[in-house]
Amino acid sequence: MNGQEHHLEPSENRLAQLRERIRSTEARIAAACARAGRARNEIGVIAVTKYVSVETAALAVAEGLTHAGENRVQDALPKLQHIGDKAVWHFIGHLQSNKVKDVVGRFAYIHSLDRLSLAKEINRIALNRGLRVRCFLQVNVSGEETKHGLRPEQLIPFAAELANLPGIEPIGLMTMAPYEAEPEATRPVFRGLRELRDELNARAVLPDPVRELSMGMSNDFEIAIEEGATWIRLGSVLVGRE
Numbered sequence: 001m002n003g004q005e006h007h008l009e010p011s012e013n014r015l016a017q018l019r020e021r022i023r024s025t026e027a028r029i030a031a032a033c034a035r036a037g038r039a040r041n042e043i044g045v046i047a048v049t050k051y052v053s054v055e056t057a058a059l060a061v062a063e064g065l066t067h068a069g070e071n072r073v074q075d076a077l078p079k080l081q082h083i084g085d086k087a088v089w090h091f092i093g094h095l096q097s098n099k100v101k102d103v104v105g106r107f108a109y110i111h112s113l114d115r116l117s118l119a120k121e122i123n124r125i126a127l128n129r130g131l132r133v134r135c136f137l138q139v140n141v142s143g144e145e146t147k148h149g150l151r152p153e154q155l156i157p158f159a160a161e162l163a164n165l166p167g168i169e170p171i172g173l174m175t176m177a178p179y180e181a182e183p184e185a186t187r188p189v190f191r192g193l194r195e196l197r198d199e200l201n202a203r204a205v206l207p208d209p210v211r212e213l214s215m216g217m218s219n220d221f222e223i224a225i226e227e228g229a230t231w232i233r234l235g236s237v238l239v240g241r242e
């Protein structure tokens with residue numbers, strides 16, 4: 001920090017910090033793409049705004065982070081109200097069936113479809129409202145007991161059930177890796193999700209092949225990019241914490 005920053009207004013300071021976070025994160029994304037021989041435009045960035053105020057979330061969107069993610073409906077609603085369709089909203093957290101009515105129509109994507117009862121409720125409400133909801137199937141690749149998601153062996157039979165639910169548009173898979181002090185240790189989890197996607201497509205379980213892999217957070221996004229992520233979900237490293 002240079003001495004001058006102490007004289008900035010808090011809001012200017014916040015903007016300067018946000019811009020610096022965006023700049024340094026972009027540089028890391030670009031470097032990971034270069035290592036993996038991937039084009040930068042293959043990867044979408046979801047700014048996870050759950051740790052910050054409505055004002056900071058709005059600043060982030062104004063700075064060009066137009067995909068925003070929230071993991072709890074109650075915390076998301078004030079941000080949705082304030083920011084509205086200036087951002088494309090992603091629901092990334094565990095979703096209870098009784099909250100589906102608040103999510104469908106407000107969020108363009110659901111990243112946490114992990115059970116048939118939830119799929120049926122999303123389908124029911126989507127059809128009622130004449131919508132089709134883009135969903136990621138969440139898989140618990142690491143097998144950690146604290147994590148939500150389908151077990152890998154449940155994925156294919158679960159995906160087959162979705163053929164009967166026209167209110168759901170499956171577009172890919174999502175996973176969360178365990179927190180690792182050494183991010184490299186997450187690689188098998190991300191590789192595992194990519195292999196599951198390829199298997200799903202090879203077996204043509206869904207009417208259309210799926211492309212998307214939602215994987216990688218602040219601690220491990222570079223590894224996820226190297227393993228094929230098409231969406232990374234970044235909170236603390238990109239938007240910060242307040």
Ligand SMILES: *Cc1c(COP(=O)(O)O)cnc(C)c1O
Nearest residue numbers: 048071092217218233234235236
């Ligand atoms: C909070 C959260 C993130 C972002 O977390 P960071 O480690 O701060 O980047 C990503 N995905 C999900 C599902 C989350 O709940």
